[in-house]
Amino acid sequence: MIPVETLVKPAKEREFKVNPAEAPTEDYHDIIFQLEKEGEWEVLRVPEPYIEVETKFGRKKKIPIEKTWHHKSCGQCGHIPGYSTSIFWINRKLGLDYIDPTDQTSCTAWNYYASATSNVAAQAAVAMRNFAAAAETGYFPLIHCGTSFGHYKEVRQELIHSAELRRQVRDILAKLGKKLVMPEEIVHYSEWVHAMRHRIAEMQVRDMSMIAATVHPACHYHKLVREDAIYDPEIYGAQRTAIITATLKAIGVEVRDYSTWYDCCGFGFRHILVSRDFSRSFATQRKIEVMKEEADPDVVVTHDTGCVTTLDQSQFAAKAHGRNVGVPVMSDSQMAALAMGAHPYKVLQLHWHNTDNKPFLEKIGIDVEKAWQEFEEEVEKIKRGEKQYLTWEDVDA
Amino acid sequence: MALDLSLNRYADVPYEEKERLFNEVKQDMRYEEYLYGCYECGICVAACPSARFYDFSPRKIAQTMAREDVETFYILLNDSIWDCSQCFSCDRCPRQNSPGGIITLMREVAVKNGLASAQQALEGYGRIVYKIMSTGTQVSPDMLQPNAFPDWGPHVKEISDNLDLWRKALPPETLHTTETGWQVSDKTIIELYLIWHYTGVMDMIKEVDEGLFMILADVMEERLEEEGYDVTFD
Numbered sequence A: 001m002i003p004v005e006t007l008v009k010p011a012k013e014r015e016f017k018v019n020p021a022e023a024p025t026e027d028y029h030d031i032i033f034q035l036e037k038e039g040e041w042e043v044l045r046v047p048e049p050y051i052e053v054e055t056k057f058g059r060k061k062k063i064p065i066e067k068t069w070h071h072k073s074c075g076q077c078g079h080i081p082g083y084s085t086s087i088f089w090i091n092r093k094l095g096l097d098y099i100d101p102t103d104q105t106s107c108t109a110w111n112y113y114a115s116a117t118s119n120v121a122a123q124a125a126v127a128m129r130n131f132a133a134a135a136e137t138g139y140f141p142l143i144h145c146g147t148s149f150g151h152y153k154e155v156r157q158e159l160i161h162s163a164e165l166r167r168q169v170r171d172i173l174a175k176l177g178k179k180l181v182m183p184e185e186i187v188h189y190s191e192w193v194h195a196m197r198h199r200i201a202e203m204q205v206r207d208m209s210m211i212a213a214t215v216h217p218a219c220h221y222h223k224l225v226r227e228d229a230i231y232d233p234e235i236y237g238a239q240r241t242a243i244i245t246a247t248l249k250a251i252g253v254e255v256r257d258y259s260t261w262y263d264c265c266g267f268g269f270r271h272i273l274v275s276r277d278f279s280r281s282f283a284t285q286r287k288i289e290v291m292k293e294e295a296d297p298d299v300v301v302t303h304d305t306g307c308v309t310t311l312d313q314s315q316f317a318a319k320a321h322g323r324n325v326g327v328p329v330m331s332d333s334q335m336a337a338l339a340m341g342a343h344p345y346k347v348l349q350l351h352w353h354n355t356d357n358k359p360f361l362e363k364i365g366i367d368v369e370k371a372w373q374e375f376e377e378e379v380e381k382i383k384r385g386e387k388q389y390l391t392w393e394d395v396d397a
Numbered sequence B: 001m002a003l004d005l006s007l008n009r010y011a012d013v014p015y016e017e018k019e020r021l022f023n024e025v026k027q028d029m030r031y032e033e034y035l036y037g038c039y040e041c042g043i044c045v046a047a048c049p050s051a052r053f054y055d056f057s058p059r060k061i062a063q064t065m066a067r068e069d070v071e072t073f074y075i076l077l078n079d080s081i082w083d084c085s086q087c088f089s090c091d092r093c094p095r096q097n098s099p100g101g102i103i104t105l106m107r108e109v110a111v112k113n114g115l116a117s118a119q120q121a122l123e124g125y126g127r128i129v130y131k132i133m134s135t136g137t138q139v140s141p142d143m144l145q146p147n148a149f150p151d152w153g154p155h156v157k158e159i160s161d162n163l164d165l166w167r168k169a170l171p172p173e174t175l176h177t178t179e180t181g182w183q184v185s186d187k188t189i190i191e192l193y194l195i196w197h198y199t200g201v202m203d204m205i206k207e208v209d210e211g212l213f214m215i216l217a218d219v220m221e222e223r224l225e226e227e228g229y230d231v232t233f234d
Helices: A028-037 A074-079 A082-093 A109-115 A120-137 A146-161 A163-175 A189-195 A197-202 A245-250 A276-294 A305-313 A315-320 A332-339 A358-363 A368-383 A392-396 B015-026 B043-047 B058-066 B070-079 B099-112 B116-121 B126-135 B155-161 B163-168 B186-199 B201-208 B210-226
Strands: A042-044 A050-054 A060-064 A068-071 A140-143 A181-183 A212-216 A299-302 A329-331
Touching: A028 A042, A028 A146, A028 A181, A042 A120, A050 A189, A060 A189, A068 A082, A068 A120, A074 A082, A074 A305, A082 A189, A082 A332, A082 A392, A109 A146, A109 B099, A109 B126, A120 A140, A120 A146, A120 A163, A120 A181, A120 B186, A140 A146, A140 A189, A146 A163, A146 A305, A163 B186, A189 A197, A189 A245, A189 A332, A197 A245, A197 A332, A212 A245, A245 A332, A276 A299, A276 A305, A276 A315, A299 A305, A299 A332, A305 A315, A305 A329, A329 A332, A358 A368, A368 B163, B015 B070, B015 B099, B043 B058, B058 B070, B058 B099, B070 B099, B070 B116, B099 B116, B099 B201, B126 B186, B126 B201, B126 B210, B155 B163, B186 B201, B186 B210, B201 B210
Parallel strands: A042 A181, A068 A140, A212 A299, A299 A329
Antiparallel strands: A050 A060
């Protein structure tokens, strides 16, 4: 009989190695440039300088540092506006050039995944209209929403594989006076935060080393076109995405693991709006309560609109039922901005969030009452007509 | 509620009609990327959030389509697909199937054909469709009303009471809006309306919500006419 140990290495001796040949799809870089050569579209190059990162199967991905065109998110801008404000604030603090455009629509994918009241051509046309609008400015799209990011990766796959769809979308864009332009990379803002994490850490003014966090990676970031998501051998041995975790480690936060990390947040697209009993139950029972029991974090950090909303807002009803919940939820951009000294209300806009975040803020040495008073004073000035809006200058003062 | 897979549930619907819808799903250009066969391993079910709270199974979706089981397909099309969370956790399938992707296609077919089950699933969702299609952003600050989100607690009322002021207390200029997520330029909205027109999306809306279709058509036709476009959604 052949001893088993001669055939199978013990688990502790096994080493996971990334292998580009194991990727489920061909390298999109090769195809999009080939299609450009054939006159099918133009490729919008990542502006230099850029930072190179590795994706799941060891392919290289370019992340632009500046000249970014910010493709905003419906849910972030509508209901948790400190999320996108923090992304812009970090750019400004680092002295980077960016555009916050009005010539941008939603990707409309939240609605598509919720109601299916759209189709493949419409979805691709919306995506490519936004990309063409970015190209016209000379800036490079940076996608704020996890679903927009995942959906646009899917759209890229569909366009790569269908000449008929390319023709259809090209014709529609021509009627709008626009060219068909495919970005060299589709980049999520959290990939930019990840790539910039060491520069962020260099400008850190708040000690975060007493903070323990749990990480929720957004489904549409790492499950849709999974080969195009950032992985790093130093983080989880490259066996799950390094996004968020690497950023938190760079600013000194202790990341604690929990068993249901792969589970979704419960957002459900249609469920969060019209079947919220499901979203509440899943978010609290499969995510927050498990995190509390297994990791007891000070904060949950994620990187998508729906995840912040669902994990945060769902805790109110669960708390009313005496469940083991009560962890504030923030984005990686808010955590990074906080580490760099951003104001918790003027920049992070935490009054739009639900779950009590005071214990977390106090733990990192913020006088919560004073900070809220400072925000209220600005609001009073607006109310009295002394100023029209809170400005970046006010925030930086 | 338990999923009733007995074949007499939709016995009154002709087999040919069920087959027509089945073929419509299969004819989508994405279908062959979403289904390669099924090991029946259940990994998709283990990863599926909806399977934990509903009588729902991504495995049944993949198996039914792979076996070309038209009768069961029709039951799932009506009684199961709207439970899916569209998170695509099921994409971890070792055969590289995407049951979630198949469901996207099935939902599209259900909407396009105006199935009563699709109309029912989208009841209460019309205002969201209206918002995204007419403004280009899906959720707006003024949707944060206590009666819409009673389970989110009193903080929704606090936001609602302070909405105008708190929006002005946002440094990015594009976020001073209350009726849209951010400020979208007029030219951009017109381009979006033209995309809906050129891709037949309004035809889909008409099938599932006639009232919503009429309101959207009025709004879009008027704006397009102002910009010199002679477009009629009918």
